[in-house]
Amino acid sequence: MVGRLKIAVVDDDLEMGRVVSDLLSEEGYQVAQYQSAAEALVKFKTDLPQILITDHRMKDIDGLMFLRKVHTDYPSVVSIMMTAFGSIETAIEAMKAGAYHYIVKPFKNEELSLQVKRAGEKVCLKQENTFLKKELNKSFTLDSIIGKSPAISSVFELIKIVSGATANVLISGESGSGKELVARALHNAGPRKNKSFVPINCTALPEHLLESELFGHVKGSFTGAVTDKKGLFEEAHGGTLFLDEIGDMSLQLQAKLLRVLQDRQIRPVGGNHLKDVDVRIVAASHRDLKILAKDGKFREDLFYRLNVVPIRVPPLRERPEDIPLLVEFFIKKFAARNNSKVIGVTPEAMGLLMAHPWPGNVRELENVIERAIVLSAGTLIEKYVILGSALEEAQSNIEQLQADRPTLEKLEERYIKLVMGEVEHKKEEAARILGVSRRTLYRKERLYGMVSAETPEPLED
Structure with a gap:
């Protein structure tokens, strides 16, 4: 990296400039010496340095x-001020002018070398941040959704098309794939961006509390209702209400x-008066609501009311080309948070990340990278650290199969996803392990939102 760094030394004292230039040239830097600021500014138009002394x-x-002048016209340049008049005031003025650091003459060679080395590290960091911003700007412009694959690009385009409408949207996709994003x-x-975005997970509350949470309640309507309470529909008035995992909502509450949705009015629990609401509904589920409706577990009329604009979020295994971008993003995010030196991954580690099926999707990748950053001592995440993180994740998945006392249906869903992840989504092998036909496995995958509704059904068992 040293050999690629270009340094400009500007000093009207020719001999002093030569001393600095010779020292840095011997250390492998590309050094240009100037006797005046005017001369340097002319040259910078065609040959900009990365470090200015x-x-x-x-x-x-x-x-x-x-x-x-340099800081205004060329903000990427990292500057060091040399002065024979060292003082706190000089240092403050230099920093205000845009200097990264300052050094007092006469100085020791080791001191100058150290400051230039640190400036070089800052150059590298700026370059990495600039690269990341360019990559992210190329790959996503919608909040924190990251990717440039055809699968996620089609989602971006659909969002841009329908964002200006008021029609209800139904988002489908596996857990951890980014439906709320x-x-x-x-x-x-x-x-509606200047109004509230109000999310609620329909599995997080029992039915009677969910109804109160959505529609509000009046004082005395049930035990514990000591005051009137506004519901989330009112909180989201003029904005968007996001109903996550709506497939788990009871049939009785679905009717309400x-x-x-039909009348655009709500009645608080225990109340006698209707209230008008202006809310865009965006619902989401990792399960296939159409199949649930056919099985009588979800109201068909509500499904069609919600499914005006369907959006499917692809699982991570369907867009592996997005993994390097996601890894880069998560490294920047968690390295800063954990005061880590990590700036990337080794090719071997990236190969492992690209090959993993990611049954937990982007959320699983995020967790693996954060743990790997914490466990890495160097600047690059090694393969063995990733492998350890992935194994820990797999063990955690196994423990989670029964940790929260799931229903048989939920347990079945988790086990199918676990097996599919272990066999890298090879259908025949997964069906053999599960003891079911390929057609039965396909139907289960559709039910739990693991494949698109457009995926053709196997012709044979």
Whole structure:
């Protein structure tokens, strides 16, 4: 990296400039020496350095004025101020002018070398951040959804098309694939972005509390209702209400929700008066609501009311080309949070990440990268650290199969996903392990939102 760094040394003292230039050249840097700020500014138009070392007191242009000019016109340049008049005031002025650091003459060679090395590290960091921003700008412009694969790009395009409408949207996709991010992107890209985005997980509350949470209640309507309470429909008035995992909502509450969608009015629990609401509904489920409706577990009329615009979020295994971008993003996010030196992964580690089926989707990848950053001592995440994290994740998945006392249906869903992940989604092998036909496995996958509704059904068992 040293050999690729270009340094400009600007000092009207020819001998001092030569001393600095020779020292840095011997250390492998590409050094250009200038005797005036004016000469340097002309040259910078065609040959911009990455690091600038400039004197404070110069005849043509004052060093601080020169620094301000460079900082304004070329913010990527990292500057170091040299001065024979060291003081706190000089340091403060230099920093205000845009200097990364300053050094007092006469100085020891080791001191200058250390400051230039640190400036070089800052250059590298700036370059990495610039690259990341460019990559992210190319790959996503909608909140925190990251990717440039055809699978996720089609989701971006659909969001852009429907964000300005008021029609209800139904988002399908596996757990951890980013359904709420899509819902937020829809809200933030549309005319309701200045109003509230209100999310609720329909599995998080029992039925009677969920009804109160959605529609509100009046004082005394049930034990514990000591005051009137506004519901989430009112909280989201003018904005968007995101109903996550709506497939787990009871049939009785589904009927009340359908009435609200039809009439655009709510009745608080225990109340006698209707209230008008203006809310865009975005619902989501990892299960196939159409199959649930056929089985009598979800109201068909509500399904069609919600499914005006369907959006399917692809699982991570269907867009492996997005994994390097996601890894880069998560490294930046968690390295800063954990005060880590990690800046990337080794090719072997990336190969392992690309090959993993990611049954837990983006959420699983995020967890693996965060743990790997915490466990890595160097600047690159090694393969063995990733392998350890992935194994821990698999063990955690096994423990989670029964940790929260799931229903038989939920347990079946988790076990199918676990097996599919272990066999890298090879249908015949998974069906053999599960003891079912390929057609039965397909139907289960559709039920639990593991495949698109458009995926053709196997012709034979």
